[in-house]
Amino acid sequence: MKRSHWSIPYVVFMAIFVVLPLLLVMLYAFQDESGRFTLANITRFFSDSDALGTFAVSLEVAIENTLICILLGYPAAWILANKELNRSAVTIILFIMPMWINALMRTLATAEIFNMIGIPLGKGTLLFGMVYDYLPFMIYPIYNVLAKMDRSYLEAAQDLGATPWKVFWKITVPLSMPGVTSGILMVFMPTVSTFAISEFLTNNKIKLFGTIIQENINSSMWNYGAALAFIMLIIIGITTMFSGERKEAEEALI
Amino acid sequence: MKKFFAQAYIWLLLLLLYAPLILIAIFSFTESRVLGSWTGFSTRLYANLFSGQMQESGSLLAAVENTLLIAFVSATVAMVLGTVAAVGIHNLQGRKKQAVTFLNNIPMINPDVITGVSLFLLFVFLHLSQGYLTVILAHITFGTPYVVLSVIPKLRQMNPNVYEAALDLGATPAQALRKVLVPQLRPGMISGFILAFTMSLDDFAVTFFTRGTIGLETLSTYIYADARKGGLTPELRALMTLIFLIILILLLIINVRQTKMQKVNV
Amino acid sequence: MAGEEHIIDLKHVSKRFGDKVVLDDINLYVRKGEFVTLLGPSGCGKTTTLRLISGFLAPDEGEILLDGKDISRIPPYKRPFNTVFQRYALFPHLDVYENIAFGLKLQKVPEDEIEKRVKRVLKLVSMSDYEDRDVESLSGGQQQRVAIARALVNQPKILLLDEPLAALDLKMRKDMQIELKEMHKKLGITFIYVTHDQEEALTLSDTIVVMNEGKIQQIGTPTDIYNEPVNCFVADFIGESNILKGRMLRDRRVAFIKHEFDCVDEGFGEDVPVDVVVRPEDIYFTTDPAKCQFKATVNSCTFKGVHYEMWVDTDTGYELMIQDYDPYEVGTEVMLYIDPDDIQVMRKERTRNVFEGRMVDETHVEMLGGSFECLPQDGLSAGDPVSVEVRFEAVDLLDHQEDGVIAGEVHFLLYKGDHYHLTILTDFGDHIWVDTNDIWDKGDLVGINFAQKDLKISKRNEA
Numbered sequence: 001m002k003r004s005h006w007s008i009p010y011v012v013f014m015a016i017f018v019v020l021p022l023l024l025v026m027l028y029a030f031q032d033e034s035g036r037f038t039l040a041n042i043t044r045f046f047s048d049s050d051a052l053g054t055f056a057v058s059l060e061v062a063i064e065n066t067l068i069c070i071l072l073g074y075p076a077a078w079i080l081a082n083k084e085l086n087r088s089a090v091t092i093i094l095f096i097m098p099m100w101i102n103a104l105m106r107t108l109a110t111a112e113i114f115n116m117i118g119i120p121l122g123k124g125t126l127l128f129g130m131v132y133d134y135l136p137f138m139i140y141p142i143y144n145v146l147a148k149m150d151r152s153y154l155e156a157a158q159d160l161g162a163t164p165w166k167v168f169w170k171i172t173v174p175l176s177m178p179g180v181t182s183g184i185l186m187v188f189m190p191t192v193s194t195f196a197i198s199e200f201l202t203n204n205k206i207k208l209f210g211t212i213i214q215e216n217i218n219s220s221m222w223n224y225g226a227a228l229a230f231i232m233l234i235i236i237g238i239t240t241m242f243s244g245e246r247k248e249a250e251e252a253l254i
Numbered sequence: 255m256k257k258f259f260a261q262a263y264i265w266l267l268l269l270l271l272y273a274p275l276i277l278i279a280i281f282s283f284t285e286s287r288v289l290g291s292w293t294g295f296s297t298r299l300y301a302n303l304f305s306g307q308m309q310e311s312g313s314l315l316a317a318v319e320n321t322l323l324i325a326f327v328s329a330t331v332a333m334v335l336g337t338v339a340a341v342g343i344h345n346l347q348g349r350k351k352q353a354v355t356f357l358n359n360i361p362m363i364n365p366d367v368i369t370g371v372s373l374f375l376l377f378v379f380l381h382l383s384q385g386y387l388t389v390i391l392a393h394i395t396f397g398t399p400y401v402v403l404s405v406i407p408k409l410r411q412m413n414p415n416v417y418e419a420a421l422d423l424g425a426t427p428a429q430a431l432r433k434v435l436v437p438q439l440r441p442g443m444i445s446g447f448i449l450a451f452t453m454s455l456d457d458f459a460v461t462f463f464t465r466g467t468i469g470l471e472t473l474s475t476y477i478y479a480d481a482r483k484g485g486l487t488p489e490l491r492a493l494m495t496l497i498f499l500i501i502l503i504l505l506l507i508i509n510v511r512q513t514k515m516q517k518v519n520v
Numbered sequence: 521m522a523g524e525e526h527i528i529d530l531k532h533v534s535k536r537f538g539d540k541v542v543l544d545d546i547n548l549y550v551r552k553g554e555f556v557t558l559l560g561p562s563g564c565g566k567t568t569t570l571r572l573i574s575g576f577l578a579p580d581e582g583e584i585l586l587d588g589k590d591i592s593r594i595p596p597y598k599r600p601f602n603t604v605f606q607r608y609a610l611f612p613h614l615d616v617y618e619n620i621a622f623g624l625k626l627q628k629v630p631e632d633e634i635e636k637r638v639k640r641v642l643k644l645v646s647m648s649d650y651e652d653r654d655v656e657s658l659s660g661g662q663q664q665r666v667a668i669a670r671a672l673v674n675q676p677k678i679l680l681l682d683e684p685l686a687a688l689d690l691k692m693r694k695d696m697q698i699e700l701k702e703m704h705k706k707l708g709i710t711f712i713y714v715t716h717d718q719e720e721a722l723t724l725s726d727t728i729v730v731m732n733e734g735k736i737q738q739i740g741t742p743t744d745i746y747n748e749p750v751n752c753f754v755a756d757f758i759g760e761s762n763i764l765k766g767r768m769l770r771d772r773r774v775a776f777i778k779h780e781f782d783c784v785d786e787g788f789g790e791d792v793p794v795d796v797v798v799r800p801e802d803i804y805f806t807t808d809p810a811k812c813q814f815k816a817t818v819n820s821c822t823f824k825g826v827h828y829e830m831w832v833d834t835d836t837g838y839e840l841m842i843q844d845y846d847p848y849e850v851g852t853e854v855m856l857y858i859d860p861d862d863i864q865v866m867r868k869e870r871t872r873n874v875f876e877g878r879m880v881d882e883t884h885v886e887m888l889g890g891s892f893e894c895l896p897q898d899g900l901s902a903g904d905p906v907s908v909e910v911r912f913e914a915v916d917l918l919d920h921q922e923d924g925v926i927a928g929e930v931h932f933l934l935y936k937g938d939h940y941h942l943t944i945l946t947d948f949g950d951h952i953w954v955d956t957n958d959i960w961d962k963g964d965l966v967g968i969n970f971a972q973k974d975l976k977i978s979k980r981n982e983a
Contacts, residue, residue, distance in 0.1 A: 003417075007342025007354055010335055010398070014357045017395040021372030022360075024379055076267055085260040093505050094268055100452050100501050101275075104477050105494050108486060109274035116277070116290035132271065185363065193365035196458060196478055210367040210459075217371055217463065222378075229371045240363055415609035418576055421596040422603045423623035423674060430597075433622075437613040 025233065028226030041227030051212055051228070058209035061123075061198075062191035065130040066138075069187050070180065072131070073138035077179070078172070080139070081146035092143065099136045106133060107197045114201075121203040129201040130191055137190075138183035145179030146172070189236055275498055282491040289491075299492035314489060317476035324386070324461075324472060325454035328393035332450040335394065336401025337443050341435070343402065344409040358403070361396045369396055370463030377464060384466025392464040393457065397450030404446035408439050526585075527552045527678065527710050528573060533582035535568055542568050544734040546582070550678075550712060550727075555704050557713045559721040560731035561757070566714045567682060569731070573712060574680050575599045586677075602671035603680040607687055608663045610655040616642075616666050617651040623674040641673040644703065661692045668703075678710040685720065697723055718758045722746065730754050746799075751866055752941075755797040756934055762803075762840050764937045766796040766865070774865055777937060778836035779814045781858060785865040795866045800829070800843040802862035805854055812855035816840070818848045832856070838937035873910040873953055876980065878903060885977060888968075889948035890926035894975040907980040912941070912955035914974035917966045924967020928952065930960045944968065 032038045045051050079085045080092050098106060110129045114121060153175065157167045195210035209232065216225035277289065282300070286293040303314070343354050361369060373392045377384055416438070420430035436443075458474035465475065480487050528550040535543040543565045550556050558566035571577045572584060575596030584592040591599060602623070610619050617638055624634045642648050645665035655663060664684060671679055681700075685693045701724055704711050715721055721728050722742040730737040730745060730753075738750045749755035752763050766776030768788040774781055776796045788794060806812055816832035819839075828847040832840055832854065848854055877887030881902050885894050900906065921927035928946035935941075942960060944952040952968060960966070 002345070004342055004345040004347075004350075006338050007346060010339030010342065010402075011354060011357065013335065013395075013398075014360075017373065017376070017391065018357065018360050020379075021376040022368075024375040025368070025372045028375055072267065076264060079260040079264055082260075085257050086264065089509055090506070091264055091268070093502075093509055094272075097502060097505055098271060098275075100456070100505070101498060102456050102458075102474060102477070104458050104474050104481075105490075105497075106274065108477065108481055109278045109494070112289040112486070113274050113277055115288075132274070135267075135271065189363070189365045193367040195367060196462075200481060210365070213367050213371060214459075214462075217374065222375065225371060226375065229368055232365070232368060236363060236365070236368070413605075413607055413609045415605040415607065416611060418574075418596070419603070419605055419609040419611070419670075420622070421576075422574060422601070423670065424597050424626045425622075426597055429626060434611055438611075 022233070025226050025229050028223050029230035030227075031223055033223060041224050042231075044224060045227060045231060054207050054212050055209055055231075057206060058192045061127060061130065061206075061208065062188050064127055065134060065191045066184055066188045068127070068131050069135050069138035069183070073135055073183065074142055074180070077139045077142035077146055077176075080143050081149075095136055095139050095143075097136075098133075099140065103133055104196060104200075107200050111200045121201060122205060123202070126198055126201045126206055129197065130194075133197065134187045134191065137186040141182035141186065142176055142179035145176045145182075149175055185240065188239060192235070193232060275494070278491050279495040279498065282495045285488065287488055299489050300496075303489050303492050303496075313471060314476060314487065314493070317471040317473050318493070320470060321455060321472040321474075324389055324393060325451050328390045328397055328454050329447050329451035331390075331394050332397035332401050333443055333447040336398040336446055336450075337405050337436075337439060339398070340402045340405035340409060340439075340442075344406055358399045362399050362403075366396075366457065366459030370460040373460065374463040384464055385468045385470055388464045388466065389461050389470065389472075392460050393450075393454045396457070396460060397453050400449040400453060401443070401446030404449060405439055405442040408442035412438050525552045526550065527587060528712075529583075529585035529588075530569070530572070531583050531585065533569075533572060533579045533584065535565075535572065535577065536580050542734050543572075543579075546734075546736060548729060548736065548739070550710060553708050553710055555701075555711045555713065555724060555726045556729060557715060557721040557725040557727070558729050558731060559715060559718060559757075560737075561716055563733075564731040565734040566716075566729075566731050570603075570680055570682055570712065570714045573678075574601055574603050600677040601680055602674050602676040603682060604664075604667050604671050604684045606683045608667040610663055610666055610670070612656055614655070615651070616647070616653050616655060616658070619655060619666060620670045620673050622670065627674075637673050638669075641669040644672065644706075645669045645699075660688050661696065664688065664696065668700075672703075672707070672709075676709065678712060681711065681713045683715055684713075686715075686717075693720070700724060722758070730757065732757075748864055749797055749866070751869060752795055752797075752934055753932075755795075755864070755866070760800050760841060760843070762798045762800060762937060763934055764796045764798070764838070766794050768792045768794045768865060772860070774863065777814065777834050777838040777840070779834075781813065781863055782860040783863040783865055784860050785863075788865065788867065793868050793871055795868055797864040797866065798840075798858055798862060800841040801827070802858060803840060803842045804857055804859075805842075805844060805846070805848070806857055807855065809855065811857050813857040815853060815855055818850050818852045818854060821847050821850055823847070839935075840937060870953065872912060873915070875908045875910070875950070877906050877908050877977075879906055879977075883972075885975065888926055888946055888950050888952070892925055892970055892975065893972050894977060895972050897977055900977065900979060905980045905982045906977050909976040909978075910952075910970055910974055912953050914970060915944075915952055915954040915956075916969040916971065917942075917944070917954060917956060917958065917960070918969060919966070921965050921967045924969045926968050928966055928968055930962055930964040930966060933960065933962060 029041055030037055030039065032040060076095065080095065107129055110132050111121065111125070114125050119125060149172070153171050154167055157171045162170060192208065193210040193213075194208055195214045198206055198208040198211060209228070213225055213228045213232070216228060281289050281292070283295050283297065284293050285296045285298050343351060343358070346354060369392070373388070373395065377388050382388055416434055417430055420434040421427065425433060455473075458478065461472050461475055462478070465472075471479070477486070477490065480490070526549045530546050530548040533543060533546040534541065546565075546569060548569075558569055560566045568577065572579055572592070575591075575594060579592050583590045586599075611622065614622065620638045620641060621634050624637060629637075638651070639648070642651065645668055647662065647665050647669065650658070650662065650666075655666060658666065667684070685696050688696060697720060713724060725742055727739065728742055728745050729739050732753050738745055738754045740748075745754065745758055749758060755761045755763055764776045766774050768774050768785070768791070769780065770790050771786040771788075772783055774783045774785070774794065774796060814834055814836070816834040818830055818832050820831045822829045824843075827843045827845055830842045830844065830848060832842060834840060842856075875887045877885045879897065879900050879902050880886050880891055882896050882900075883893055884891050885906060885908060886892075887908055918924045926946055926948070928944040930942055931945040931951075932943040933940055939955050939957050940960065942954040942956060944954060944966065946952060946968065
């Protein structure tokens with residue numbers, strides 16, 4: 001028996017639990033309740049101003065959240081990876097740790113605080129809470145890439161006459177792009193698709209795309225729910241294609 | 255000077271990140287129902303948690319048990335399945351390798367909602383009654399890719415001849431696996447297990463869609479239901495604080511051990 | 521020491537990876553107690569041969585006999601052989617003792633017996649005090665010794681060694697060569713050794729098997745292989761040599777570098793094109809005009825530690841390499857001669873390229889995966905199978921792959937005194953042989969074209 005055959009059980013498992021379910025999403029998306037082929041579910045989305053509105057808001061929140069996470073997270077990752085500025089492993093652990101704590105718990109804690117200090121729940125608190133939840137997922141992959149980066153590139157650039165500022169923009173930033181890409185993948189899509197979190201952070205005032213998928217499935221509108229999920233799958237396909245260098249991005253995660 | 259600003263930035267960010275958790279921890283030592291009103295120091299919430307006597311829902315401990323059980327079973331299966339798969343993928347070549355690697359990435363890229371909805375449709379399609387089994391299967395699905403990704407680097411580091419050397423010295427493939435492959439892959443398997451375990455602990459969306467209607471609650475679904483009813487059960491504050499401390503201690507221990515091992519190796 | 525009894529026989533063994541043939545009809549035997557070396561450049565099939573013997577691969581065709589019994593389907597762990605792997609493959613989670621005891625423990629040998637045998641074998645490789653050491657803390661040379669000990673402790677019928685010294689530095693390599701040779705003498709086990717280092721092969725072996733491109737080129741003792749290479753590849757791969765185009769005039773008389781020489785070879789026929797090999801240490805300087813066979817001018821002289829290596833230009837325009845203990849200054853005119861014994865004449869493997877193709881139309885022929893323009897062909901029509909002859913000198917090599925009708929890579933090159941003889945491997949896996957004065961390097965990517973007039977086309981009967 002060849003050792004490459006060892007992948008067979010997993011491939012079978014994945015075929016049943018990953019591929020088949022996604023095919024079912026597509027199947028349901030293009031069926032009406034009696035199982036006939038239809039495009040109605042898709043067209044319904046494009047004429048459903050509620051759903052479209054939610055979709056637009058979701059994208060907006062996701063883009064804003066991703067940008068804020070990059071702006072706040074990149075400098076943090078850079079500082080953490082820089083041995084002259086940070087020698088303590090504990091700070092790194094502190095940044096990673098929230099990733100290990102139940103997101104719902106963290107979200108509720110955040111919402112409770114807003115309540116406590118009397119800030120009304122809404123778009124602002126939603127974004128704030130999202131950044132809270134996802135910032136570690138941006139910092140970690142960028143930190144990982146920066147920490148593994150060969151210092152001799154930086155020294156070579158300096159040797160060739162680059163100022164520290166130039167070194168940063170011409171060497172560090174381009175070389176850390178896989179980490180940023182990976183961070184974007186880990187922040188953007190989950191934001192679009194969250195449910196529960198947005199409800200808690202806005203007191204049900206703002207829904208995100210994930211919520212309407214959940215609502216439709218829960219109220220037994222499987223076909224429309226599947227169609228919405230299918231639309232999301234397409235967006236995922238597009239984002240992953242745009243984020244290029246996927247392989248390196250994934251490696252930045254481990 | 256530069257160092258000062260850098261440190262200040264880091265600690266400010268950490269303070270913001272941890273503010274909610276710290277407040278929760280502080281208010282876990284008072285009995286008030288709402289956060290923010292201090293009604294005097296008390297460890298009642300902790301006592302309640304351990305005695306199982308809650309003010310309202312007594313099922314919190316059951317939810318914790320379910321969460322741990324599901325996480326343990328699914329992470330264990332994921333570890334075995336993922337390790338075997340990693341060896342297979344490592345030995346695949348060309349297009350086949352790309353295809354299986356791509357397959358392995360799908361659950362990691364897919365947002366929870368998609369994973370949840372698609373598995374829900376699968377279980378409906380298969381007429382599988384939803385409950386523990388379906389939740390565990392779902393958790394294996396999203397946990398295994400992390401095991402694969404943790405084990406493959408160990409395989410790459412491993413001298414490819416080591417397995418053959420064992421066969422050459424008379425070990426059957428099963429003996430070679432047990433005595434040579436597994437000991438060398440163990441660090442990757444363990445970190446894969448831990449990742450799968452925490453992913454499972456952390457999960458809300460997938461469990462939500464696959465737990466069916468038998469009233470199976472995990473910590474996440476419990477909190478969700480609780481919060482929707484309005485306000486958190488106060489005991490949750492104590493529980494959160496405990497989880498927070500346990501994870502912090504675990505991470506610190508792992509880290510200290512790692513740095514020690516690095517020093518030994520250097 | 522080396523008995524006549526065969527321990528291993530490979531009979532008509534072939535192996536393919538996908539559609540690439542890595543071993544093509546290998547026939548080989550190993551005598552009991554012999555030190556056999558499989559020698560060749562990387563990709564020649566030597567490691568594949570070893571892995572077929574050790575059982576990590578199964579042959580697609582042919583059989584592998586151990587003491588006359590076919591073992592080609594027996595898994596590696598049931599074969600009485602042990603291997604020393606290229607990068608040792610010691611188990612990093614076990615210490616030195618546990619590594620060596622691994623095989624014995626699997627055989628359930630009693631613990632005290634294991635201990636005795638491990639100690640004995642550690643002594644054999646001079647590593648006695650290292651039992652408890654972590655293998656990763658050992659130097660390359662020490663790891664090597666442990667790897668050898670781990671294999672030997674199981675008392676294999678054959679010890680297989682896959683480039684075991686390749687990862688060591690030069691000094692350590694030399695020392696280990698001597699130790700291996702002594703171990704072989706002392707133990708009397710059969711050794712099958714794989715290397716790409718010809719010097720190592722010459723030093724260690726009783727028998728050398730020279731391989732290239734999945735085929736055995738020559739089997740013989742080190743002296744046979746060195747003194748009487750059967751083809752240009754062997755001559756070039758083993759030691760330094762001058763390989764030259766020549767012409768066998770009649771028995772015992774050969775012409776090359778535009779001079780005639782006496783030689784000892786017979787039976788080639790009269791006026792036959794051949795290749796001639798002369799080792800650089802076999803060209804002698806003389807001051808006696810009566811002895812002088814040809815004259816030359818020294819154009820470079822380099823000290824190589826023991827001898828000097830000189831390049832000379834002959835009066836007839838060829839370049840030759842000479843090794844001698846005495847240096848001659850650059851520019852000196854020298855008189856040279858070669859003993860008849862030292863001229864090795866080889867039959868030419870081929871004298872021109874012959875390709876199989878098919879006519880596309882009157883002025884185009886399709887072959888080698890491309891369509892080439894040719895002169896109008898009378899009597900041939902589209903679709904006719906043809907064979908096309910192209911002289912070595914008539915192949916045009918172009919710097920840019922896209923400028924040629926087809927593209928390829930310089931696969932092998934030989935300097936023949938006044939020109940280079942190249943083997944080009946095309947993108948479609950065909951070989952084209954080229955004589956050229958241009959300088960190319962191995963691995964260069966080239967475009968390939970032929971002038972219309974240089975294609976000699978004749979009808980071919982399809983079998």
